[in-house]
Amino acid sequence: xxxxxxxxxxxxxxxxxxxxxxxxxxxxxxxxxxxxxxxxxxxxxxxxxxxxxxxxxxxxxxxxxxxxxxxxxxxxxxxxxxxxxxxxxxxxxxxxxxxxxxxxxxxxxxxxxxxxxxxxxxxxxxxxxxxxxxxxxxxxxxxxxxxxxxxxxxxxxxxxxxxxxxxxxxxxxxxxxxxxxxxxxxxxxxxxxxxxxxxxxxxxxxxxxxxxxxxxxxxxxxxxxxxxxxxxxxxxxxxxxxxxxxxxxxxxxxxxxxxxxxxxxxxxxxxxxxxxxxxxxxxxxxxxxxxxxxxxxxxxxxxx
Amino acid sequence: xxxxxxxxxxxxxxxxxxxxxxxxxxxxxxxxxxxxxxxxxxxxxxxxxxxxxxxxxxxxxxxxxxxxxxxxxxxxxxxxxxxxxxxxxxxxxxxxxxxxxxxxxxxxxxxxxxxxxxxxxxxxxxxxxxxxxxxxxxxxxxxxxxxxxxxxxxxxxxxxxxxxxxxxxxxxxxxxxxxxxxxxxxxxxxxxxxxxxxxxxxxxxxxxxxxxxxxxxxxxxxxxxxxxxxxxxxxxxxxxxxxxxxxxxxxxxxxxxxxxxxxxxxxxxxxxxxxxxxxxxxxxxxxxxxxxxxxxxxxxxxxx
Numbered sequence: 192x193x194x195x196x197x198x199x200x201x202x203x204x205x206x207x208x209x210x211x212x213x214x215x216x217x218x219x220x221x222x223x224x225x226x227x228x229x230x231x232x233x234x235x236x237x238x239x240x241x242x243x244x245x246x247x248x249x250x251x252x253x254x255x256x257x258x259x260x261x262x263x264x265x266x267x268x269x270x271x272x273x274x275x276x277x278x279x280x281x282x283x284x285x286x287x288x289x290x291x292x293x294x295x296x297x298x299x300x301x302x303x304x305x306x307x308x309x310x311x312x313x314x315x316x317x318x319x320x321x322x323x324x325x326x327x328x329x330x331x332x333x334x335x336x337x338x339x340x341x342x343x344x345x346x347x348x349x350x351x352x353x354x355x356x357x358x359x360x361x362x363x364x365x366x367x368x369x370x371x372x373x374x375x376x377x378x379x380x381x382x383x384x385x386x387x388x389x390x391x392x393x394x395x396x397x398x399x400x401x402x403x404x405x406x407x408x409x410x411x412x413x414x415x416x417x418x419x420x421x422x423x424x425x426x427x428x429x430x431x432x433x434x435x436x437x438x439x440x441x442x443x444x445x446x447x448x449x450x451x452x453x454x455x456x457x458x459x460x461x462x463x464x465x466x467x468x469x470x471x472x473x474x475x476x477x478x479x480x481x482x483x484x485x486x487x488x489x490x491x492x493x494x495x
Numbered sequence: 496x497x498x499x500x501x502x503x504x505x506x507x508x509x510x511x512x513x514x515x516x517x518x519x520x521x522x523x524x525x526x527x528x529x530x531x532x533x534x535x536x537x538x539x540x541x542x543x544x545x546x547x548x549x550x551x552x553x554x555x556x557x558x559x560x561x562x563x564x565x566x567x568x569x570x571x572x573x574x575x576x577x578x579x580x581x582x583x584x585x586x587x588x589x590x591x592x593x594x595x596x597x598x599x600x601x602x603x604x605x606x607x608x609x610x611x612x613x614x615x616x617x618x619x620x621x622x623x624x625x626x627x628x629x630x631x632x633x634x635x636x637x638x639x640x641x642x643x644x645x646x647x648x649x650x651x652x653x654x655x656x657x658x659x660x661x662x663x664x665x666x667x668x669x670x671x672x673x674x675x676x677x678x679x680x681x682x683x684x685x686x687x688x689x690x691x692x693x694x695x696x697x698x699x700x701x702x703x704x705x706x707x708x709x710x711x712x713x714x715x716x717x718x719x720x721x722x723x724x725x726x727x728x729x730x731x732x733x734x735x736x737x738x739x740x741x742x743x744x745x746x747x748x749x750x751x752x753x754x755x756x757x758x759x760x761x762x763x764x765x766x767x768x769x770x771x772x773x774x775x776x777x778x779x780x781x782x783x784x785x786x787x788x789x790x791x792x793x794x795x796x797x798x799x
Contacts, residue, residue: 413719
C-alpha cells in the first residue's frame with residue numbers, strides 16, 4: 192500500500208512517558224503525540240517526523256523509528272533532556288492525572304522545516320501550542336490535507352490563535368470534553384456544529400472507549416470503539432487513532448465521505464491495538480495482517 | 496406488520512412522573528417502565544400490559560393506551576393513588592437524582608395473569624423486584640422469548656433472586672453501571688462475559704447517548720446512539736429502546752443474530768424519538784413512516 196502513498200508530515204512531541212495504571216507501571220517508555228501518530232501512520236505511508244529530542248535520546252529508538260519508514264531528518268537533537276511525562280490512570284481508565292511534566296528541550300521547540308518536508312502534501316499538527324501549529328503550517332508549500340489535534344490547555348490559554356488556525360484545517364480531531372469547552376455547548380452534536388462554524392471542513396469527536404463521531408456540513412458518521420476485555424494502557428490511543436486515519440487517506444488518496452469513514456475505522460483498529468500494552472509497545476510487533484484481520488472483525492462487530 | 500405479529504406481555508410499572516431538566520419541567524406526565532415499553536412495542540405487535548394503577552388514573556390515558564392496540568385487561572385498578580416519581584436531570588443528562596418516590600398502589604403489586612395473557616409467547620419483565628419478575632414468569636404457559644430489565648437497587652438488595660432468574664432469561668437488558676455492579680468487573684466486555692456465565696442467552700448493555708453493545712456467547716454487536724442536537728428528556732429511553740427491540744422481534748419472528756441486530760437498531764430509533772419531548776409525549780404523534788425514515792438515516796449514519 193505504501194508504494195503509491197503520499198508522504199505525511201507530523202509535528203508534535205517525542206517524549207518518555209512513565210505510566211501508572213490500576214494494573215501495572217512502566218518507566219520511561221517511548222511516547223509523545225508525534226511518535227504515536229508517526230508509528231501508526233507508517234503502516235500506510237512514508238512519514239516525516241518533525242520534533243525535538245535531547246541528547247539522551249537513545250540510538251535504539253532512532254533505529255526503531257527509522258525501521259518504520261519514518262524520516263528523522265526533521266527530528267532535531269538539542270543539548271538537554273527529552274520531554275518527560277508521568278501520569279496515573281484511575282480505576283475508570285477514561286480518567287487520568289498528570290503527576291509530572293518536564294518540557295525540557297521541548298520548551299524551546301520552533302521547527303524550521305527542510306525543503307523536502309515542506310513539500311509533504313499531508314500534514315498532521317499534533318497537540319502543541321496553536322501558535323506553533325500555525326508557524327509550522329505556514330512553511331508547507333501546498334498541503335492538500337491538514338489535520339489538527341488540540342487540548343483543553345490550549346482552548347483555555349490560546350483560544351484566539353487556535354480559532355485563527357481552524358479555517359485552514361480540513362479535519363479537526365478532539366475529544367468530547369474539548370469539543371464542549373471549545374464550543375460552550377454541552378450537547379456533542381451541537382458542539383460539533385458550532386465548531387464547524389469556526390472553519391474546519393470536518394470535526395472528529397473522539398469518545399475513548401465509546402468510539403467517535405465525524406461531523407461535516409453534509410453528514411454525520413458514528414462508530415463505536417472496538418470492545419476489548421482488557422485495556423492495558425490508553426496512553427497514545429488518540430494519536431494512534433489519528434495516525435491510522437490520516438495514514439489510510441495518504442495511502443489511498445481517498446477524500447470522499449466513504450473514504451473518510453473507512454479511514455476512521457482504520458484509526459479505530461490501530462487505537463484498539465495500542466491500548467493492549469504500555470505506550471507504543473504493541474505496535475512494535477503489529478503486522479499488516481493483524482490490522483486487516485481486526486478491520487474485518489470490526490465489520491462483523493457493527494454490521495446489521 | 497402487526498397482523499402476523501406475536502403478542503407480547505409486559506409486566507412493570509405505570510406511573511406519573513414529574514421531571515425537571517436543565518431546560519424545562521413537566522408535572523405528572525404518564526410514565527413508568529411498562530408504559531414506555533408497551534407504547535414503543537405497540538408499533539410492532541399487540542401488547543398485554545400487566546400493571547397496577549390507582550383510582551386516580553384518568554380515563555383519557557386508558558383510552559390513549561387502548562388506541563395503541565395495548566390490551567388493558569391486565570391493568571389492575573386499586574383503591575389509592577398511582578405510583579409517582581419525581582426526578583431531576585443534571586446539566587450532563589446522563590446523571591439524574593430521584594427527588595421523590597411514592598410507590599402507592601404499586602407497593603402491593605402481585606399480579607395474577609389471566610388465561611389469555613399466560614399464552615403470550617413473548618415476555619418483557621420490566622424493572623421490578625426480581626422475586627416479582629420470577630412469580631410472573633412462572634405463570635406463563637410456554638414463552639419462547641423472555642427479556643428482562645433490572646437496576647442497581649435490585650442488584651444490591653435482591654441479588655440471589657435476580658441470579659436465580661437469569662438462566663430463564665433470553666435477553667438481559669441493563670446499563671453499563673448495572674453491568675459493572677452485577678459482575679464486579681469494571682471493563683464492560685469482561686462484565687458482560689461474567690453475566691453470560693450467570694445464565695442469560697444474551698446481554699444487552701445500554702450506554703445512553705453512547706449507544707449499546709449486545710453480547711452473546713458467539714458474537715458481539717456494537718452500535719452508537721442516534722446523535723441528537725437536543726435531548727429534551729431522557730426519561731423512559733431505556734424502556735422505549737427495549738419496546739422497539741422486543742416489538743421488532745415479535746413482529747418478524749426473527750431470532751437470528753442478524754434479526755436481533757436489526758431489532759436493536761429499531762430500539763435505538765424509538766429511543767431517539769422518545770427523548771425529543773417529556774416522558775412519552777413524542778410517541779403520541781409518532782408514525783410508522785417516522786420510524787422507517789430514521790431507520791434509514793441510522794443506516795446512513797453508520798455504514799462504511
